[in-house]
Amino acid sequence: QCSLLLCCLCLSVEVHQTPSAVFSRPGENVQLFCQHPKTDYRVILWYQKTRGETALKLIGNLYHKNPTIESSYEKHFNMSGDLGGGGPKNASLNIVSNLTQEDSAVYFCAAREHSPVHCANYEAHFGQGTKLTVLNPNIKVTEPTVKVLAPSAKECEDRNKKKKKTLVCVATRFYPDHVTVFWQVNNVNRTEGAGTDNRALWDKDGLYSITSRLRVPANEWHKPENRFTCNVSFYNGTDNIQVNDTIRGDLQGNKTMNTVCVSEKQDI
Structure with a gap:
């Protein structure tokens, strides 16, 4: 009981x-x-x-x-x-x-x-x-630089044979590591297909970096009117400030490229 x-x-x-x-x-x-x-x-x-x-x-x-x-x-x-x-x-x-x-x-x-x-x-x-x-007295509180990288043209299909594209967001050179990352597609929050590193990496100069990924259907990426935004919320000791970068979909994007993929069942 x-x-x-x-x-x-x-x-x-x-x-x-x-x-x-x-x-x-x-x-x-x-x-x-x-x-x-x-x-x-x-x-x-x-x-x-x-x-x-x-x-x-x-x-x-x-x-x-x-x-x-x-x-x-x-x-x-x-x-x-x-x-x-x-x-x-x-x-x-x-x-x-x-x-x-x-x-x-x-x-x-x-x-x-x-x-x-x-x-x-x-x-x-x-x-x-x-x-x-x-805080380390020798390091200044520094907001991140944020960059969204376009998907690779050689990206394979997923395990369900669905064509996907992975966008990568890299936030670099910030201190300290009080950050959260979230994605938006056309200004609407997107959690499905999103994943962020468990913790920021510490560079040798004392600054941090973190990476996040967003996987979307290929046909969504191939529409130029779609906007994909990576938002990084950084706490500077007083306020949470937003730093972001946006990339547009790519109509071309090598849609017809054939890529040889290694089966996930193989040991590599």
Whole structure:
């Protein structure tokens, strides 16, 4: 019954984190906030997810007013809040004392009930995360340069023998890596056939780049009146600014070119 109860509650608990993104500089202090409306969820847990890692690292938890912090985070992390009473629950994670670039990460808070030992399956309900970037003092905040590349004339049919064309969007030389990418066709958002790198790549000069792709039917690409736009939203520490590039469909595009394709079933 315990597990079933938690399954039902899972959809009803909304955990909100603010801000969603924050820039800071070495040596500064940062405070992150977590709030949820569930009166009997009196435990807030905080987690850290560093760049390139898939696992979440537990920083600690707050029960009522009592924080418990993991030993590896005790030096410059603390928690505050009051999870008692009958109203909405509010808590904060405070990163103090000599903030460094190693503290750059996504921080998640999660809410759950205070589970007794005999019922340890209570689920934690996560917020959307706060992305903290501790800026490199030697690199200026820089918006991306965006370029859409036309499909290759030699692109093969897909596995269903449907002719497709792949547009590639390259966003380069931006810092830091607070970007999201989305596509539009004739000013209408397009998610079908779109895919973006899981994370931006870090260049040797400290700037970032990211690539996104949009796969469309060939007959859609071969209409010059169609406009394909790659939009990159970049957070500069104050605002989200939009940088984009647009390419028009190509009537010619070597529509009759025959291309020899290697079967996907072969080992190559």
